[in-house]
Amino acid sequence: xxxxxxxxxxxxxxVRKSSNLSNLAGLPIEKIEGDIRDFDTLQPTVEGIDGIxxxxxxxxxxxxRYDMFYDTNVDGTLNVLEAAENANVDKVVFTSTxxxxxxxxxxSSLPSSTDExxxxxxxxxxxxxxxxxxxxxxxxxxxVIASPTVPIGPGDYGPTxxxxxxxxxxNGRMKGYxxxxxxxxxxxxxxxxHLLAMQNGEPGKRYVxxxxxxxxxxxxxxxxxxxxxRKPTFQIPYHxxxxxxxxxxxxxxxxxxxxxLAPVSAIESTxxxxxxxxxxxxxxxxxxxxxxxxxxxxxxxxxxxxGYVKHGGTALSYNDDKAD
Numbered sequence: 001x002x003x004x005x006x007x008x009x010x011x012x013x014x015v016r017k018s019s020n021l022s023n024l025a026g027l028p029i030e031k032i033e034g035d036i037r038d039f040d041t042l043q044p045t046v047e048g049i050d051g052i053x054x055x056x057x058x059x060x061x062x063x064x065r066y067d068m069f070y071d072t073n074v075d076g077t078l079n080v081l082e083a084a085e086n087a088n089v090d091k092v093v094f095t096s097t098x099x100x101x102x103x104x105x106x107x108s109s110l111p112s113s114t115d116e117x118x119x120x121x122x123x124x125x126x127x128x129x130x131x132x133x134x135x136x137x138x139x140x141x142x143x144v145i146a147s148p149t150v151p152i153g154p155g156d157y158g159p160t161x162x163x164x165x166x167x168x169x170x171n172g173r174m175k176g177y178x179x180x181x182x183x184x185x186x187x188x189x190x191x192x193x194h195l196l197a198m199q200n201g202e203p204g205k206r207y208v209x210x211x212x213x214x215x216x217x218x219x220x221x222x223x224x225x226x227x228x229x230r231k232p233t234f235q236i237p238y239h240x241x242x243x244x245x246x247x248x249x250x251x252x253x254x255x256x257x258x259x260x261l262a263p264v265s266a267i268e269s270t271x272x273x274x275x276x277x278x279x280x281x282x283x284x285x286x287x288x289x290x291x292x293x294x295x296x297x298x299x300x301x302x303x304x305x306x307g308y309v310k311h312g313g314t315a316l317s318y319n320d321d322k323a324d
Contacts, residue, residue, distance in 0.1 A: 002027065003191040014045050014056075023155050036076035042083040049087065051198050054080045055095040057128075059121065059160060061263035062253055066120050073124035074131070081135045081143075091142040093197050094132040097125050098147040098183065098208045102274040108208075118272065119265035136204045144201035146194050149210035149276065152295050153187030154302035161266065165216070166299060169223055169232075170309045176234035177216055178241045180270040183278065184219065185211040186295035189288045196285040207285055210278030212292050222293050226300060242267050 004011050005027060012030040015021060024031065034041025036056050046052060058072045077094070084092050100122060103111040110130070114123045129145060136143040156163035168174040193209035201207055217235075224231040245262040252260040282289065303309050 003188075003195050005029070007195060012045065012049065014042070020157050022157055036079055037071050039079045039083065042079050043086060046080075046083045046087040046089060050090050052080065052084050052089055052092045053095070053194055053198070054092060054132075055194075056080075057095070057125065060259075061119055061121065061161060061266040061269070062249070062260055063120075064253075064257050069120045069124045073121070074127050077128040078131055081132060081141060085135070085140050089141070091144065091198060091203065092132070092135075093144050093146050093194055093201070094129065095194070096129040096132075096145050096147045096206070097122070098149045098210055098276055098278070099269075099272075099274055100126055100129070101147070101208070101276060102272050107276050118268035121265070133204065142203035144197045144203055145206040146197045146201075147206055147208045148190045148193070149183035149185050149208065149274070149278065151185055151187040151190045152292070152299050154298050155187065156299065156302070159303075159308070163299065163303075166219075166223060166296070167303060167308055169220060170227065170229065170300065170303065172229075174220075174232050176232050176236045177220065178236045178238065178267065178270050179215055179217050180272075180274075181213070181215055182274040183210040183213050183276050184292050184295070185209060185278075186288075186290035186292070186298070188298075189290050189295075193282075193285060193287045196287060200285060206281075208276060208278045208281045209287060210276055210282070211289050213275040213277075214292065219292075219296065222296055223300065226293070226297055238267070238271065241270075 010030075012032060013024065014034050014036065015031050016035050017033055021031070032045045034045055036042060054077065056072065056076060058069050063069060081092065100110055100117070101107050103116050110126065111117070114126050117123050117126060132143045132145065135141045150162050151160075152162055152166070159167060189211065190209050193207065197207050220231045223229070241262065242264070245260070245264045245267040248262050249260045249264050252258050253263070281287070
């Protein structure tokens with residue numbers, strides 16, 4: 001939203017009653033209380049709007065009820081699309097996820113089915129993307145798909161699963177790690193990419209918003225250099241991690257109805273090679289490519305400033321020169 005305002009656009013935001021509005025503080029935004037799961041609150045929200053950025057989703061590896069993923073990620077998306085069609089909105093940018101492409105042979109298109117997708121999150125985002133494209137194909141809406149890879153940066157109040165990994169390291173809770181391959185991008189570049197997709201994106205087309213292919217081991221090495229904290233040396237074997245996850249999810253998730261420390265789908269996702277060449281899409285859009293070291297430092301700065309980091313009982317401090 002900050003990017004839209006900086007470009008001179010008037011912005012209206014749909015917010016839930018329970019939403020954390022910290023990232024919107026001080027911004028000249030018209031806020032309307034509602035929920036994408038409730039169609040009646042959507043229709044008045046989209047009236048008179050030129051374009052919609054549909055970014056709302058449950059982005060996690062576990063929820064107390066798995067139908068929560070479908071209610072928000074699929075049914076919520078259908079509500080947004082129907083409301084946009086009724087209001088004659090010019091264009092909708094739907095936020096999907098580039099991780100879906102890792103399950104196809106060419107890493108540039110959706111897989112043929114959901115059979116190999118390791119999490120309910122991915123399954124529901126797959127279905128939602130298909131539905132969004134169907135609206136375009138039926139000439140009901142101009143829809144563009146924005147597919148970010150793994151975003152990192154400031155403003156991660158949740159935090160997201162990626163931010164939680166960084167925080168575990170910063171707070172000394174990471175005694176070992178399970179390595180994985182992924183593509184990472186500055187979250188502020190992702191915001192810019194959405195605006196570029198709205199302005200210049202071809203309807204019916206997907207744009208992957210990504211930057212650098214890396215591994216969790218490489219990211220932890222960068223964070224270690226920035227902060228001076230020691231990187232864990234123990235790489236957890238996959239089958240050991242998966243066994244722990246099944247036990248953890250049974251007791252914490254099934255019996256106690258609390259978020260497991262290591263959801264099974266999160267462990268299974270580490271086996272997927274999510275390296276992707278985003279160059280064709282980033283060149284077409286003119287997407288900024290902030291170095292990931294800078295993006296990670298911005299994320300660390302934000303976590304420290306907002307009190308998320310208490311390493312060894314004291315606030316973390318470090319030399320800025322190490323991030324250059």
